[in-house]
Every structure is written in C-alpha cells, then in structure tokens.
Amino acid sequence: MELKNINSVEELSKIKDDTYNKIKIRFSEDNEDKILEKELKKYHILVCSGTGCVSSRGNMVRERLEKEIRKRKLEERVKVFKTGCFGFCKLGPIIMIHPDETFYIKVEPQDVDNILTNHIVKGERVEKLLYKSPTLNQFVENMNEIDFFNNQMRIALRNCGVINPEDITEYIAMDGYKALGDILTNKTPPKDIIDNVKKSGLRGRGGGGFSTGRKWEYALSYDGERKFVLCNADEGDPGAFMDRSILEGDPHSVIEAMIIAGYTINSNQGYVYVRAEYPIAVERLEIAIEQARKTGLLGNNILGSDFSFDLDLKLGAGAFVCGEETALIQSAMGLRGEPRPRPPFPAEVGLWEMPTLNNNVETFANIPIILRKGGDWYASIGTEKSKGTKVFALAGQINNTGLIEVPMGTSLRTIIYEIGGGIHDNKRFKAAQTGGPSGGCIPEELLDTKIDFESLSDIGSMMGSGGLIIMDETDCMLDISRFYLEFAQDESCGKCVPCSIGTKRILEILERISKGEGQMEDLEILEDLCYDVKDSSLCGLGQTAPNPILSTLKFFKDEYIAHIKEKTCPAGVCNNLLKVVISDEKCVSCGICARVCPVNAITGEQKKSPFHIHQDVCIKCCACIPKCPVDAIYKA
Amino acid sequence: MENKTSEQIKQQDQTVTINIDGQDYEVHKNLSLLEAARTVSIEIPSLCYLKEINEIGTCRVCVVEVEGSRNLQASCVYPVVDGLKVRTNTDRVLRARRTAVTLLLSNHHRECLTCIRNLNCELQNASDNLGIRNIPFTGEMQDYGFHDNNPAIQRDYNKCIGCRRCMAICNKIQECYVYSPLNRGLNTVIAPAFQKDLSEVSCIMCGQCVLACPTASLSEKEHINEVRRVLADPEKHVVVQTAPSIQVTLGEMFGMPIGSFVAGKMITALKRLGFDKVFATDMTADLTIIEEGSELMARVLHEPQKLPLLSSCCPGWVKYAEHFYPEFLPHLSTTKSPHEMCGALTKTWYAQKYDIDPAKIINVGIMPCTAKKYEAARPEMQSDGYRNVDYVLTTRELGRMIRQNGLDFVNLSDGKYDEPFDQYSGAGMIFGATGGVLEAAVRTAHKLITGDEMSVPDYEDARGQSGLKYGTVQLGDRKITIVIAHGTGNAKKALDMFKSGEKKFDYMEVMACPGGCVGGGGQPILGGRDHKHISLSYRHNRADALYNIDKESKIRRSHENQRVKQIYDEFLGEPLSDIADKYLHTSYVKRGQHPYMHKEKPYEGYKETD
C-alpha cells in the first residue's frame, strides 16, 4: 500500500471518495450498486481477525481463502480482507461475504473449498455454515436478522466488522479523520470542542463514569511545560474485552480522538498504554500509528495546519491495578504501577508531573463520531444521566456469548433473553455480574433494571468497564465472590493496608465458609471488614474489591447461611461440602465407576448390588459422574 | 481588629479557613490536613507519615471524613483548601482506623513483651490509643524471616508494617537506594533487591532507616551481652570510649529534655557498669583534627591535584564513597576516625605507657552510630594484630544497659574521664554536629599555615541544619572553598557538581546522617508516647547543646589540647609521621553498587578475643 502525505482537508476528502467507491459493495443501502456488483460477480470476503476468531483458527481460514482464490484465479473478482470483531465470538471463526451480506459461522479451513465453489462460483449459499436461529429453528442468511444483532446499536463499534483495520484509507472512507480535519481547518476554539463533548453527555467508559467534557476542561485549565494525552487500554477485568476489540477492529478511531484531545488541551504527545497480553491489538496499533505517520496525520503540521502531535505505545506487563489512572501513569513511566492518593488529579499532576488527560479506549472511540454528528445527536440516545451506548462483553452461562453494544437504559432482561438468547441448557437464571471484580451480582428480581451508571450503583453493582457475566443455578454465589476476591487480593499492589491485608483476610473468611468451617459471626466480621476496606482503601481497586461480597451478602445471604449452618453448597460447587452419591434405584451395578475412581472409594459387587461411595475416602474429583452409563451418580 | 488582620493575611493568600469537627480554624494554606490539625492541637494518628520525607498515605490510619468525598481520605496527603469541612473522630473514622491497625496486627509478629522496641513502638502506641482489644482476623502471615548477616543492622521482616519510611529516608535523604517494595499484594516486602542482606547491597549502615522505622522491623544489632561477658572476665582490662554527641543525647533515654548535657552522669554510670577506664573520644577527635588539618595543609601547599580533601571520620560516608564514588577514594583523607584512633592508641601508646598486655585490653566504643559497628569490624582497622575497637554499643544500647543494671541515671553524681584520654577542646566536642569537623580543622589549619591563632573561630556558615553549604576561608594568602554536607544525598550533589565543573571546592566535610552525629542512627528513637511524631527538628536542640559547650570551653582549638601534645611528644613525633601513618591512617576499598555480585564473605560476628 502506497501512502502519501495528506496536506489538506481536500486531499483527505478525495481519499475518502476514492476508497469509498472501492468498498461500497459492503453497504447494503446502495441497493442498485449491489445488484450491479452482483452481476459482475464481485465479492468482498471479510474475515474476522479479532483475538477470539484468531484463536479458533480464523487466520488459517483467511490464508486458505487467499491461497485458493489465487489458485482459482479469482483475484479480480474476490477480495479477502481482515476485519474487526463482529461480537459473536462464540460462533467464530466468522466470515462475512458482501455484497449479499452472508454471515457464515464456525468456518473451518476445510470449508473454504465449499464456500468458493458454491457461494462464489455457483452463487449458492452454504447452508451448513449459516446461523441457525434457536427460536425459529431455521437458518438465517443475513446478519441483521439474527436476534443477537437486532437490539444492538453500534456506535463505538461502528467500524468493527466493516472495515479493514490495517488500512487507514478504509477508515478515512468511513468519514474517518473528518472531525479532526474540520477542527484543524476551522481552527475550532478548544472551548467549543469541549462544549460539544459536554453536550453529548459522554461519561468515562472505563468504569468511573466521570464526565468526559469536564475532564477535558480540567486538563485544558492546567499549564505545563509539556502536556500529555494518555489512553488507558489496560483492560484487566476478567471476562472483559471491549477495548481490545475496538483496538483490533478500529484503531484509528482512538488515534483520531487522541489527536483531537491533544489539540483541545494543548498537548503534542500522546501515549496508548496497552496490555502486553493483547498482541493483536498492539500489532494493529503499531500499524495504524505507522500509517498515520506516513500520511502526516501524526507528526508535525497535521493536515497542513500548525498543530503537531505524535503518539507512542507503552506496554503493560501484567498488573490489573495499572487500570487505575495514577498507577497507569507510574507504569507508563517504567515504574511499579502503584496508585497514589488523589488530589492532585492527573489533569494537574500526571506523567512526569505534567498535566495529563487520561481516557479509556471506548471513551475515545466515541469522540470522532460525536464531533461529526454533534453532541445533541449523541445525547438523544440513552437515559437522562447516562447518554449514548455501552459495549458489554457478555459471557457465562448464556447462549450467545460475545461482544454487544446497546443504548444506555436497555434492560438486563433484553440483554440476557433477546440478545443473549437466554440461559444455556435452559437452566434457571441466578444472577448477572457486572463490573468485574469491582462490581456486584444482580438477582432475578432486578432483571428489569435499565442499565446505566446510576441504576447499577444504586443496586450495589457498578458499570465497570463492561463485563457482564451471567450465572445460573449451577453457580455458587459464595464461590463467585471468592473468585473475585482472590483476583483482587492477587492484584492488590500491596501499598495500602486495607487493600493488601484486608482483601486477604476477607478471602480467608470466605474460604473458611466455603469449606464448611464458617461461623455465623463470620458474616458480621466479613460485612464490617468489607465496609471498612471499601471506605478507607487508597485507590479504586481496594475501594471496590468488596463489592462482589457485599452484593451477594445482600441478595444471596441464604447461600452463605447454607454453607455455614447446613454445611452444604446449594449449587454443588464448593468441593469440600460436596457429596458424590450413587442412586440405589438407578444403579445397574456395572462397576465402571469403581474402575475410574482414582482412590478406590467406590465398592460394590458387580451385577449384584448397587455400588456405593465411601465418603471418607472420596476426594470429590467427580471422575465417576460422566462415566456412569445410566446417570446414576450425582452431587448432593 | 484582629479579624481584619487575619482578613488581610487571607488576602495575601497565606491562610485558609477550614472546619474541623464543627469548629472553624484559620490555618496556613500550604499544609496537609494532618499538619494543619496539629497546628490547632488535634492529633490525627498515623504510622507511615514522616514529614516532608514520606507523605504517601499508605497506612490509612490517618483517615478522616471530608465533606463531599464518598470515601475516607488520608489526612497526611490531603491539601487544605478554603472552606474544607472535615470530621476527625466520628465512629466511622475511628472504626476505619481501628480496622487498619487491627489488620496490621493480624500480619505482625506480636511479641511485644520481648521486643527490642517494647514501650517505644509506634504500632503499639497506635493500638493502645485506638483501644484495640482483640484481633478477630486470623490467617496467613507474611513470612520473610530475619536477616542479620552484618555487624550493624538487623531486619525482622515479620515486624514490617510496609510504611516505607525506611525506603523514603534511604532514597530521598541518603540516596543509597537500598530498599524497594518487592512483589505485590500481601507478599509485598520492603527489602533490598533480591531480598539480600544489607551487607550484600550498597548499604552504608548509617542506621537512618532504624530511626525511621516505627516498629522493631529495623533495629541495631545488640552487642550488650558480648560486652557484659568481657566485663565479667577479670583477666580483661576493659576501657570504654564515648563519642562527643552521646553526652547530649543519652539523657533522652531517661526522660530528660532533649539537649541535656549528661557527660558526668554517663561517666559514673559506665564506671558502675564495671568498665576499668572511661575515655573521651573527644580527645582523639582533637588528634584527628591535627592529622586531617595537616593533610589539608599539605595538599593545599604541595599536592593541589589531590584536592578536594574529603573528610573521613564518618564510616557511613566512607562506605558511601566506596560504593558510589570510587573515583574519589584518593581524595578521602586517610586519617582514621577519632573512634578508631582511640582504639589504636589504647592498644599501643596506652598499653606501653601503663604496661598492660595489649592482648588483654578490650576497647568498647559508645557511639551514636550503627555504622561504627561496621567500621570496628573492617579488616583494615587493626594495629599490631589487635582490633582497634572490639565492641561498639549505640546510645540506645548503653541506655538499656544502664536500665538493666538498675541505675537511677538522672540522679547520678558527675564523674570524670580517666587519664590519659581525658582532656579535650571545644573543637573536639563539636565533632558531634554537622559542620563541626570542618570548623575544628579550619581553626587548626589556620594556625598551621599562618602560625597565627584565629581570633574569632565562629564560622556560622558551617553550622545549622541546611543540608549543603558552601563557604570560603582565608588561610593566609590562600582562599579555600569549603563545603559542608550532611545526609549522603547532599554529598552526592556536591560531588556531582564538582565532577561537572559546576562548583569546585577544596575541602568537604561529610556526615552521613542528617544533622551529623547528633542525628545518628544509634541515637535514642523518638516517636513513642513522649515524643509523638518523629521529625528532624530535635537535632537542632542536640546540636545547639554541643555548640554551647564549645563556647564555654576554655580550650577551643585542638592544637591547644595538652594531651594531644603529650601524645606527639611521647609516641607519634609529629603530625603525618611514619608512626602516625602506621597507627592513625587507613586505606579504602572500591565496593561498587552491586556488592552481591562479588560474594563478599558473610559477617561471622565479632571475633572472640582469645
């Protein structure tokens, strides 16, 4: 790809027009063109190249496609592109064929032949790769007819699954860098930009929910020898991958926003702090920065203006606490990522003691489109205090796991039962966990809660960065709390007392209870300690670490009590309280269970009497359960 | 009227009005909430706070309710602003403080009754003040063990509360960078790299970390029992020497006001403890001055390329130079410290003069310093095969020994130093404070070079507590630039400026500890119940006491000390003579910043004499 310096808005818009023509085949609204293209039998095949699909061998599918197309000399007619995450990661690898918008799922490298022969050459869809709607029990050809996508509104993810993230011109074709171009040409006063952002009502998507416009305003108000724009891409919540998908699928939206932020607060240097665990995101960012530099969108005199800005990457090295902004700043300077008390806030004292504006990836990704379409447009979406959309990573015991973007105010019920397709295996919903280790568990009776910043914190959870884990009757709420606490405890930086020692003590109480060694007084000590850790910890990690416990103590206290008083785990998860039992009625005395038992805890006489598990010997490995031909063994 | 003045002050932006516990107070605007509250007699407890050195808000014991803030805030790092409303003693606040201290105790080896800091421990104090009566949390305790592979400082990791004060003082004041937090979460430990012993890293053994430590996680290595053993041995002739600064600090161990001059009581106490002779290190300080002053004169007149001359009486500073500035080792004065000179002379001149077998002489130093323990163990520090100094006790250890023996220190009568180490000048005295060595040396160098006595020997420039000071002195027709640094970080600044050519000088005195020996790592630790918060200011009082004694001294110049003259006449001949060189001068070792790479021999304890 030959990239040349873009010296003016006019040159930018020419690139936009040229590129758009090349890729308009992908947009269904151009109906006439679509037919025309089809007659010429030209195709664009977009292969999801997000981490999810790459892990399930999506890369090999793409390579195979490219190879086969060359072999069959179809290069003129069929072009293969990488693209960002469609969100339906459970069904990956996913490919999308334009112009007919066919959505193929679980594509294996060996399916490539089939696709080329039937779809491309014969014009017939490959049915076995289509999505089968569980509700209608029929194949769905078009992406927009799938429930999963139906209730979504993709703003931050607008380009994911649409463009090739490794080609800056495709981003430009989607009106990319237009907001920046307009600002630089019109020399828009920073105050106007901030007003627009404020008007949009955009709030920090990293979890805090602080007004982005006001944050920019503060950053502008402090002078410094140097000033910095920092992008927090240290997405560490277990189960959350919103930011990664944006960086992998649309890195330029973040870069454009950071340049605009630099212009607004009068900074010439930005850094993206990204987890080293995200190699694909790092690679895409490196490519994007390189291309932006080549086109002069980063560097000196951007688009012929007198504004200069450059961007570099800082890689994290595996510490969750670095998502906290003061810790992130320490880490970006190459030190231990330990938070410090605020005030002073980074807007005043940040990187190298200089004023620093720090926003999260998803927040930045919203900026260009807000500035293009206006703050009012964005503010028209969402609830009174939480505007726009939010990206969630949907996971757990739910049929459609993946990445979704919905307007603020969408109810949990809609997300779980419509977009998510309900609970896996028709089990009973128990709780939804939002906000990862900082959030809480929401019970069934609150399923109609409309998700926004306030309503979630009102019910003891929080928005967090957007992890949304669904749990069913087989999940033990005590075990889930223990899991999150173990995480928080392990990731505590060790600086302040309540967090470093307090979370360990909380964890120990939980472990005692889960082993059946708890006392009722423990619940009181636990709750008190949770409040004190929350109240007096130094940074957000410690201040929110007790949330999973406090919320489960509030909504699922009976499970705690069952562990303490009855010494049982109602969900059958906590190993120490489990009993593996063979049903006398069902047992056919085949003896298979006794053979797989690693500790010889099962005895019985073959073909004569039912087998029996000796509880004092049993180590609850449950190896026998799946081996029983008549499902006679169960956990009690 | 008064209101108006405060309004006027306010207009000059000097003060702000804040509301603490329902009452308005006018406080200085550049203070933290904790400091501001102290100015109006509200004591907010804290464990990690060390004014201007460690303000990081980690212990969370100083939390308060700040109106408009969802969480409790650490008052030690919260800046006061006009209109701030805080509550410092609500149930919520007290509960959080109690929880923080209880959590610390749940991870602390609570052996208070047998702990070296029993009754002088900030954690114990905080627990008592908060009325903690039980510890409901049981669980895993951090266990990083106990390190004491060196002669001076021991580290009990199981008593560390992670306050980082040791690290702050080591990094910011001493600039030795010994400590860092390692690992994270509950496993975090404030330790030297790779959790090495202090002897294996670039530690100068100054003991400032010991002073800063709120608990017994860092303490001096006690040698009381070793000393008691030799005292009980009738074969041994045990002499003790006391450093100048001890005389103004030992009283603090017995509740006397800071700066009390207790030399007489101390001598009586030492005699009652069973020492055969009590000597004044101050006297050999005078001798050090003559030797070092002569060295200065020799270099000024004959070897200007070996300028600047760097003082060498502080073992912490010597070790610092060995670790961080090996290229400056030729500039270090080769003169031994007064402490080692006294040791060398007792086993040579004194032994000959009084006809005592040097093998039977034991020299015990009472020093304000942990590095002196290290210095005494250095292989260079011996004369004719005998250790110069056999044991070193810090001020704190001597205080404990006196208590153990049931001596009513405050009411003891005054004793006198024993011959022949009994006379000393005011110049020798002020060795114990920063600037003192240089001042004393200049007084003598003036005489050596010009042959005239200096009429007004008060160099105000050289005193006081600002960390790094420059001055010029006219020595005859030669004007020399002098520098006084205390806190090795300040010495580093001076040497870096010298290296870059920014600021040249001819003579520098360095005391490793801020304030000089009066602030030494072996001095009484304040911060218990009687002195609520550790600060550096008490060092002024101790230093002032020394200077006042100097002022009242009849002899103020080292070369006027008759005993010093006697030593030269009877034994050494003249300054820098061959004999002086043999017994009173030493050499240095390049150590570098990664000593653990060379696998230095671990410390094996003091050699048993015989």
Place this chain on the structure above:
Amino acid sequence: MEQEVQVKENFDYKKIDEIIKKYKKDDGMLIRILQRTQEAVGYLPLEIQSYISEKLGIPISTINGVVTFYSLFTQEQQGQYTIGVCMGTACYVKGAQEVVDAIRDELQIDVGETTMDKLFTLKTSRCIGACGLAPVITINENVHGRLSPADVPSILYKYIKTHKKTRVEESLSKVGDKNGA
C-alpha cells in the same frame, strides 16, 4: 567507570546492549527494556537485572521492584513450553480449575513450577479474551479451547512428541554431519 557487573558468557549481552541502546533515549522505558530482554534471554536473572541497572544508571532495588511487581516478568528459567490456563471469569465458570488440576496431575508440578526436564512450565493467566472458547489454555502461542480435563493428556502428549521428534532429528542430523565429515 569500569565494568562492575561481570559479563557471563552464557547470556546474549550484545543483544541486551542493542535493546538498551534502542530504548534508552526515551523517558520511562525500563519496562519495555525488561520486556525485550526477557524475550531475548527467556528470563531475568540477577545478573541481567544488575547489568541493566548498571547500563541505565537505575538502582538495582528499583529494577528488582519492577520485575517482581509485574506478572509477565520471571526471574526463573522457564520450560520450553509455557502452559497458561486462563482463569478469567468465563473460563472459571466453565471449569478452568479442573483443567489446572488435570495438568498438575499429568505433569506433577504446581502452578508456577517447571518440569524437571524443563519442557513445561505451568501458569495461570488472566483473561486472554477468548471467552467464547472457554475454558482455554495457551501453550506458548497456541490456543486450545473448549477443553475438558480429559483432553489434557492428549494435548500435552502432542508437545512431548514434537519435542522428541525434533531431538531425534537433531541428533540424526548431527550423526549425518559427522558422517559427511
């Protein structure tokens, strides 16, 4: 100043020098230098941390503090294959713990340990983002998803087999070389 940290032959110090040279000019690049060095050497032993300390003029305590803070850094030599079991929430609720147990049983090592033959190191990792494939393990760069504990032995065996094969090939080619010469 003379070189204090002794250069041992078995580390690629030239490569480390290149890394330091490349990043030294920018501010705050210690973490990046450590990352690149670990990629080159495999781990960050005391000698290498001291070497970097000397070259950058950063105290060794600071460097060791950084190395021990971040979970991506290791001071111990790792196995040829590092097994990372994802312990993200999605994987955890889908049975990641059982997978860890199965690997522990199979290799007889605990989490954080390396097998005697230096072939495998077992680690648990934070969410790697392949939640749709839960539970997931990574073996070096390869991702294995939708696992059950029963799958573990066969997957590990594949790596053992490849390893043996390459060793056999290596020794064969050595034999071949000898014969050729």
